[in-house]
Amino acid sequence: xxxxxxAIIVAALATPLAAQWVKYPTPGTPRxxxxxxxxxxxxxxxxxxxxxxxxxxxxxSPTYRRNIARDLKPEEIQPWARELVQQRxxxxxxxxxxxxxxxxxxxxPTSERLFKVVQTPGLILMLDEGLVYRQIFMDxxxxxxxxxxxxxxxxxxxxxxxxxxxxxxxxxxxTWLDSAGHxxxxxxxxxxxxxxxxxxxxxxxxxxxxxxxxxRPIKVSLSAEVRPDTEPIEAVCNENAAKSLEHWTGKAxxxxxxxxxxxxxxxxxxxxxxxxxxxxxPPPHPRxxxxxxxxxxxxxxxSNRGKVELFPQTQTRxxxxxxxxxxxxxxxDGVTKxxxxxxxxxxxxxxxxx
Amino acid sequence: xKTTLAVVLVTxxxxxxxxxxxxxHAFSAEFDANKPVKLTGTVTKVEWTxxxxxxxxxxxxxxxxxxxWAFELGGPNGLIREGWTRNSMKIGEIVTVEGSQxxxxxPIANTQIVTLKSTGQRLFAASSRGAQQP
Numbered sequence: 001x002x003x004x005x006x007a008i009i010v011a012a013l014a015t016p017l018a019a020q021w022v023k024y025p026t027p028g029t030p031r032x033x034x035x036x037x038x039x040x041x042x043x044x045x046x047x048x049x050x051x052x053x054x055x056x057x058x059x060x061s062p063t064y065r066r067n068i069a070r071d072l073k074p075e076e077i078q079p080w081a082r083e084l085v086q087q088r089x090x091x092x093x094x095x096x097x098x099x100x101x102x103x104x105x106x107x108x109p110t111s112e113r114l115f116k117v118v119q120t121p122g123l124i125l126m127l128d129e130g131l132v133y134r135q136i137f138m139d140x141x142x143x144x145x146x147x148x149x150x151x152x153x154x155x156x157x158x159x160x161x162x163x164x165x166x167x168x169x170x171x172x173x174x175t176w177l178d179s180a181g182h183x184x185x186x187x188x189x190x191x192x193x194x195x196x197x198x199x200x201x202x203x204x205x206x207x208x209x210x211x212x213x214x215x216r217p218i219k220v221s222l223s224a225e226v227r228p229d230t231e232p233i234e235a236v237c238n239e240n241a242a243k244s245l246e247h248w249t250g251k252a253x254x255x256x257x258x259x260x261x262x263x264x265x266x267x268x269x270x271x272x273x274x275x276x277x278x279x280x281x282p283p284p285h286p287r288x289x290x291x292x293x294x295x296x297x298x299x300x301x302x303s304n305r306g307k308v309e310l311f312p313q314t315q316t317r318x319x320x321x322x323x324x325x326x327x328x329x330x331x332x333d334g335v336t337k338x339x340x341x342x343x344x345x346x347x348x349x350x351x352x353x354x
Numbered sequence: 355x356k357t358t359l360a361v362v363l364v365t366x367x368x369x370x371x372x373x374x375x376x377x378x379h380a381f382s383a384e385f386d387a388n389k390p391v392k393l394t395g396t397v398t399k400v401e402w403t404x405x406x407x408x409x410x411x412x413x414x415x416x417x418x419x420x421x422x423w424a425f426e427l428g429g430p431n432g433l434i435r436e437g438w439t440r441n442s443m444k445i446g447e448i449v450t451v452e453g454s455q456x457x458x459x460x461p462i463a464n465t466q467i468v469t470l471k472s473t474g475q476r477l478f479a480a481s482s483r484g485a486q487q488p
Contacts (some may be wrong), residue, residue: 016359018439018441019434019439022434022435047391094381094383098405099416101405129431134445140410163422189430230435233430233434233435235404235405235429235430235431236404237404237405238404239403239404240401240403240405240406240408241405243401243403243408244405244406244426247384247456247457247458247460247462248383248384249384249457249458250383250457255382258473313387313388314388317387317388319382323382325382325387327387346466346467347466
């Protein structure tokens with residue numbers, strides 16, 4: 001039976017009985033004949049016919065989570081805000097809420113964090129593993145006219161057909177809208193639209209309006225998927241945050257100033273299209289990296305992220321690839337067929353196709 | 355992270371796409387890929403904490419001098435969802451660690467591969483396709 005085989009594999013890897021709630025059947029989950037959660041079952045509804053958003057959700061936000069302003073032209077962002085973003089990135093992003101162990105506030109809805117929705121008729125709760133909660137009041141109350149500024153803001157919601165529309169205001173000015181460091185003021189207004197398409201899938205649209213910083217409203221689209229039969233796991237960031245931070249040194253631009261020069265024929269030998277072999281990150285797979293040379297500079301374009309300049313650290317290793325490094329692996333004849341995408345968690349190999 | 359183990363676990367139904375609980379931070383903020391390390395030693399401590407789990411290991415150099423090294427892992431939530439626990443690595447165990455040393459030269463490294471000397475088993479390996487430790 002499949003579960004017997006599962007138990008053997010689990011026993012071989014880890015204590016099989018630990019943390020049982022991490023994989024425990026959630027009551028009320030629609031299932032297929034073999035007992036697996038049916039993620040394409042119809043949208044669940046409450047007794048009064050409203051869509052029920054309750055459940056454990058994984059946000060999927062590859063396009064915008066690092067940079068919610070990526071669709072804006074530079075001139076649509078105040079110069080001081082653009083400078084602040086540069087400064088924050090140059091400082092290795094140390095000021096991020098996630099590094100300082102502070103609530104992310106308006107950055108949660110566009111992130112890739114797990115969240116649990118608990119829906120009651122007059123109130124919807126959104127719970128985060130970092131022990132942060134949001135209350136979305138569904139009782140018709142208006143937003144406060146003079147709110148005490150807060151990290152998480154104040155939220156009210158209403159149904160437009162099967163879409164939950166949430167309006168939020170009353171944020172303090174302390175948080176970053178994304179990990180790039182886009183700022184906002186206390187005047188920020190956030191509108192979210194949640195549409196659960198079926199049991200397992202939800203579309204989310206978030207609009208940020210803050211005219212003192214951004215010339216037009218910023219629109220962000222993302223989605224979420226149910227994570228069935230599991231629960232949030234508490235994650236108290238502050239318990240050991242200082243440990244890593246002690247050893248963050250230097251500036252982001254250091255890697256541009258290595259002083260290493262790579263001869264043009266060596267750079268040219270790295271050009272080509274490389275296809276992902278060791279999978280990392282969300283789909284679609286395989287990702288590809290297209291390496292090109294232009295004016296003596298090496299560029300790399302990642303299939304789902306965009307194109308960046310690479311900065312040599314050695315003759316074969318280049319920094320600047322979206323916070324990672326790339327190491328090319330030339331063979332003894334100087335022919336390069338493989339590269340490694342270097343992460344904190346290890347190296348992920350790509351192989352040249354052409 | 356290699357995919358062969360993932361095939362086994364997908365079949366077993368353990369597949370979970372794991373995303374980091376904290377915002378990604380750059381490898382190069384903390385570690386130097388120019389300073390690869392491969393060290394074998396005895397585990398002295400495990401800190402199963404957020405935002406990153408750590409473990410410590412006594413490593414003897416050629417002269418016999420012992421240095422206690424610190425190794426940074428991913429966050430415990432991601433490790434727990436992969437099936438690991440705070441007891442997966444035992445004090446006194448002999449392990450081999452491959453990683454990159456801290457930029458500031460301290461006896462600290464990140465953890466790319468951790469192998470139990472006795473069995474060759476990889477500890478804390480991301481098991482599923484798409485698992486996303488930074």
